[in-house]
Amino acid sequence: MSKKNALFLSVVLLLLCVRSSAQVRTPDQMLINPDPKDWVTYGGSYNSQRYSQLKQVTTANASRLQAKWVYHVDGAEEGEVTPIVVNGVMYISGFNRLDAIDARSGNIIWRYQRQPASSTRQRGTAIYGNKVYVVTSDSHLIALDARVGGVRWDVKSEGGYTIAGGAPLVADGKVIVTGNRPGGFIQAYDAETGKHMWTWSALPKPGEQAYKTWGGATPAGAPIWLSGSYDPELGLLYYGTGQPNPQWTGQGREGDNLYSEAIVSLDVKTGTLKWHFQNTPHDVHDWDSMEIPVLVDASFRGQPRKLLLQANRNGFYYVLDRTNGQFLLGTPFVDKLDWATGLTPEGRPILAPGHEPSVKGTVTCPSTAGATNWPSPSYNPDTRYFYVVAHEGCGVNTITSSTDSESPTGYYESASDPWQAYVRAIDAFTGKRVWEYKAVRSNHYGPGLLSTAGGVLFAPEQFGQVSVLDAKTGQSLWHFNTGDVITAAPATYSVDGQQFFAIMSGTNVFAFGLSDSR
Amino acid sequence: MRASLVVAGLLVVCSAGSLLGQRGGGAGPQNPFLGNAQAISEGEDLYNQKCTTCHGAGGGGGEIGPAIVSGDRVDIGASDPQTFSIIKNGVPGTPMAPQRLPDTDIWKIVTYIHALRGTAIDNPLPGDVAHGEAVFWGKGQCGSCHMLSGRGGLTAPDLANIAGIRKSSSIVDALTKQQHRVYGSGGAHLRTLPTMDSYLPVFVTTADGKTIDGVLLNEDGYSLQMIGNDQQLHLFDKAKLRKVAVEPRSLMPTDYDKRLTPDEFKDLMAFLTRQGRVAPPATGRRGGPPEGER
Numbered sequence: 001m002s003k004k005n006a007l008f009l010s011v012v013l014l015l016l017c018v019r020s021s022a023q024v025r026t027p028d029q030m031l032i033n034p035d036p037k038d039w040v041t042y043g044g045s046y047n048s049q050r051y052s053q054l055k056q057v058t059t060a061n062a063s064r065l066q067a068k069w070v071y072h073v074d075g076a077e078e079g080e081v082t083p084i085v086v087n088g089v090m091y092i093s094g095f096n097r098l099d100a101i102d103a104r105s106g107n108i109i110w111r112y113q114r115q116p117a118s119s120t121r122q123r124g125t126a127i128y129g130n131k132v133y134v135v136t137s138d139s140h141l142i143a144l145d146a147r148v149g150g151v152r153w154d155v156k157s158e159g160g161y162t163i164a165g166g167a168p169l170v171a172d173g174k175v176i177v178t179g180n181r182p183g184g185f186i187q188a189y190d191a192e193t194g195k196h197m198w199t200w201s202a203l204p205k206p207g208e209q210a211y212k213t214w215g216g217a218t219p220a221g222a223p224i225w226l227s228g229s230y231d232p233e234l235g236l237l238y239y240g241t242g243q244p245n246p247q248w249t250g251q252g253r254e255g256d257n258l259y260s261e262a263i264v265s266l267d268v269k270t271g272t273l274k275w276h277f278q279n280t281p282h283d284v285h286d287w288d289s290m291e292i293p294v295l296v297d298a299s300f301r302g303q304p305r306k307l308l309l310q311a312n313r314n315g316f317y318y319v320l321d322r323t324n325g326q327f328l329l330g331t332p333f334v335d336k337l338d339w340a341t342g343l344t345p346e347g348r349p350i351l352a353p354g355h356e357p358s359v360k361g362t363v364t365c366p367s368t369a370g371a372t373n374w375p376s377p378s379y380n381p382d383t384r385y386f387y388v389v390a391h392e393g394c395g396v397n398t399i400t401s402s403t404d405s406e407s408p409t410g411y412y413e414s415a416s417d418p419w420q421a422y423v424r425a426i427d428a429f430t431g432k433r434v435w436e437y438k439a440v441r442s443n444h445y446g447p448g449l450l451s452t453a454g455g456v457l458f459a460p461e462q463f464g465q466v467s468v469l470d471a472k473t474g475q476s477l478w479h480f481n482t483g484d485v486i487t488a489a490p491a492t493y494s495v496d497g498q499q500f501f502a503i504m505s506g507t508n509v510f511a512f513g514l515s516d517s518r
Numbered sequence: 519m520r521a522s523l524v525v526a527g528l529l530v531v532c533s534a535g536s537l538l539g540q541r542g543g544g545a546g547p548q549n550p551f552l553g554n555a556q557a558i559s560e561g562e563d564l565y566n567q568k569c570t571t572c573h574g575a576g577g578g579g580g581e582i583g584p585a586i587v588s589g590d591r592v593d594i595g596a597s598d599p600q601t602f603s604i605i606k607n608g609v610p611g612t613p614m615a616p617q618r619l620p621d622t623d624i625w626k627i628v629t630y631i632h633a634l635r636g637t638a639i640d641n642p643l644p645g646d647v648a649h650g651e652a653v654f655w656g657k658g659q660c661g662s663c664h665m666l667s668g669r670g671g672l673t674a675p676d677l678a679n680i681a682g683i684r685k686s687s688s689i690v691d692a693l694t695k696q697q698h699r700v701y702g703s704g705g706a707h708l709r710t711l712p713t714m715d716s717y718l719p720v721f722v723t724t725a726d727g728k729t730i731d732g733v734l735l736n737e738d739g740y741s742l743q744m745i746g747n748d749q750q751l752h753l754f755d756k757a758k759l760r761k762v763a764v765e766p767r768s769l770m771p772t773d774y775d776k777r778l779t780p781d782e783f784k785d786l787m788a789f790l791t792r793q794g795r796v797a798p799p800a801t802g803r804r805g806g807p808p809e810g811e812r
Contacts, residue, residue, distance in 0.1 A: 074709050074710030089751065102741055107737070107743060109713070109751070115682070115797035116797065145676070146751075148672050148676060150665045152668045165811050369812070
């Protein structure tokens with residue numbers, strides 16, 4: 001063989017190698033660098049930006065969107081699922097149940113139903129290669145064959161923990177699930193076999209440093225009921241934790257009550273705590289810090305950084321360094337915020353007096369339902385805006401005894417002081433508000449958001465309207481009335497050259513696409 | 519005013535606990551013999567002595583009393599404690615009189631009725647289960663199409679919970695009779711779009727002449743979903759296909775009672791009627807883990 005021929009053959013072989021390695025992607029690669037046509041996790045991708053590179057639908061043509069199909073999830077109630085979509089198949093989960101549907105036609109492909117049927121809120125599933133995962137109401141984790149729905153493995157949760165309704169997340173070949181009982185926890189199971197790998201408890205044990213932050217009380221609460229985010233380069237998971245117990249009273253648990261009301265970062269391999277940032281030390285308003293952490297790599301104040309963004313239920317928007325939890329920025333994203341006068345340079349709230357729950361009732365803004373809640377925000381790297389559903393509203397917190405920490409506590413809202421919901425665009429790196437879209441009729445909670453490279457923000461509203469807004473200006477470009485309450489978050493995906501937006505409204509999943517793209 | 523506000527607050531606090539308390543296996547004493555094969559057998563004898571006159575053999579209905587066992591699980595009305603109470607105390611205003619029997623005998627009858635109402639897993643057939651498993655993977659060649667615990671093929675229904683959804687008789691029929699439909703309640707109103715579980719053979723030719731053979735999972739007028747013999751899921755837009763042919767016949771052989779020896783068949787049934795999970799009692803409408811995820 002001549003040198004020239006040998007060179008030619010080498011190049012051909014090299015090209016073949018490159019081609020075959022590009023074709024055979026491992027389940028991990030499919031999650032780390034997802035195909036833009038898919039929506040592979042609850043938050044769209046590991047960074048939970050809910051940003052898609054799809055751009056068939058643009059600000060110029062969004063007015064041509066139309067409903068393509070509707071799928072009714074029989075027996076559901078207040079659907080809060082974000083569908084995941086891989087290779088043209090959409091997976092819609094509930095406790096004990098998973099429906100696989102043709103994402104282009106809405107036709108059912110298979111359904112898995114483990115008895116008993118449940119209509120309790122559950123927010124999504126996860127996929128790893130040919131497996132999708134179901135959580136059951138008696139806390140089993142089940143892997144199903146993504147092609148036909150057959151059971152591949154079925155394990156009972158380790159240690160008797162109760163798995164909550166947040167979507168599982170597959171990271172580093174592990175299925176990550178969370179829950180509230182007996183206290184907040186995060187668990188990892190091998191995605192291929194179901195073997196328990198580790199459990200992290202948000203409640204410290206006697207002897208641990210954090211145990212001393214409970215004033216002698218037994219740590220309780222810190223539920224974890226929403227999915228998290230993952231940085232595969234750092235090998236770190238990011239989750240938010242909920243309120244310390246007892247709720248709405250700090251009696252008997254003097255101290256910061258770690259690791260409640262915090263963003264926690266865990267080593268995915270071992271489940272050990274890498275760092276924590278507590279948004280609301282010694283919380284008495286039930287402001288779960290659950291809002292999904294959004295991971296962004298960007299220049300911040302002239303320095304390239306690995307950032308974590310969160311609009312917290314307590315009314316502050318936070319920017320942290322996600323390598324170490326360092327607080328970089330914190331600013332209110334609602335006007336009705338009266339419990340703190342600001343944040344210290346370390347990010348700790350400076351409390352305003354008079355906001356402890358009382359027997360006669362104490363008004364605090366935002367209320368327990370929060371300035372925002374589980375509905376996910378979106379970050380768009382093109383506009384560099386952070387989009388969040390923000391609620392302006394207040395609530396009243398009560399206790400029934402000023403001496404007995406075991407006595408009941410409560411939360412109510414005044415009907416004469418109505419709430420107002422907005423979609424707000426915030427400059428992600430200064431926290432300044434850029435524009436807002438005011439929802440007509442409003443209540444707390446509401447739906448999540450997503451934004452795309454087409455320059456649009458897909459913004460459902462709680463009272464059933466689905467709107468598409470211009471991501472730069474907030475101008476409404478298109479709307480559709482789904483006829484039911486929306487408290488889920490949307491997904492976008494592409495099949496056969498058609499971009500779809502999907503959202504669960506009440507008990508139905510709607511899919512929208514352009515009228516003339518096929 | 520203040521009191522009512524506190525009450526409202528208390529409601530928020532208390533609702534989670536009370537909802538939890540409502541779930542579970544229903545009120546009343548629990549069946550002490552659930553799944554006990556000897557009790558089922560003794561209960562059958564007692565049922566045949568005391569109950570068949572009115573309710574018919576096997577609970578299928580008689581001249582006086584109604585059927586108490588219907589074709590599928592969804593029609594089960596009474597819980598075990600309720601059935602116990604009806605037998606013990608009768609139903610006033612009907613011919614159903616209180617039965618003067620020891621409580622243990624009543625529970626045995628309840629257990630037999632439970633087994634009649636249940637699926638195969640509630641009352642699995644006798645035989646050598648290990649040998650049945652060997653037949654499943656070996657001479658029976660069931661695994662070439664069906665899957666169990668991740669092993670086997672994808673071109674027929676997964677059998678991991680077959681005994682949890684079918685009665686033993688229906689599993690036997692599926693292997694031995696060409697007509698082996700599973701009947702549900704007549705005239706039942708469709709509440710949800712069902713999946714196709716017929717797994718009919720389908721042959722597809724794409725626009726570029728490629729052929730894909732397999733089984734049909736679902737179709738409508740415009741789209742088609744199938745598992746290919748390549749064990750992959752294929753989704754098609756019918757308008758883009760050159761040809762679609764669906765054969766209206768099942769690939770499932772129905773002569774296993776002839777292909778296998780009587781012992782092999784019996785043991786295979788013993789194995790299959792144990793593949794599944796006993797369904798827990800029905801729960802409240804929501805039926806899930808704790809509230810409070812707000």
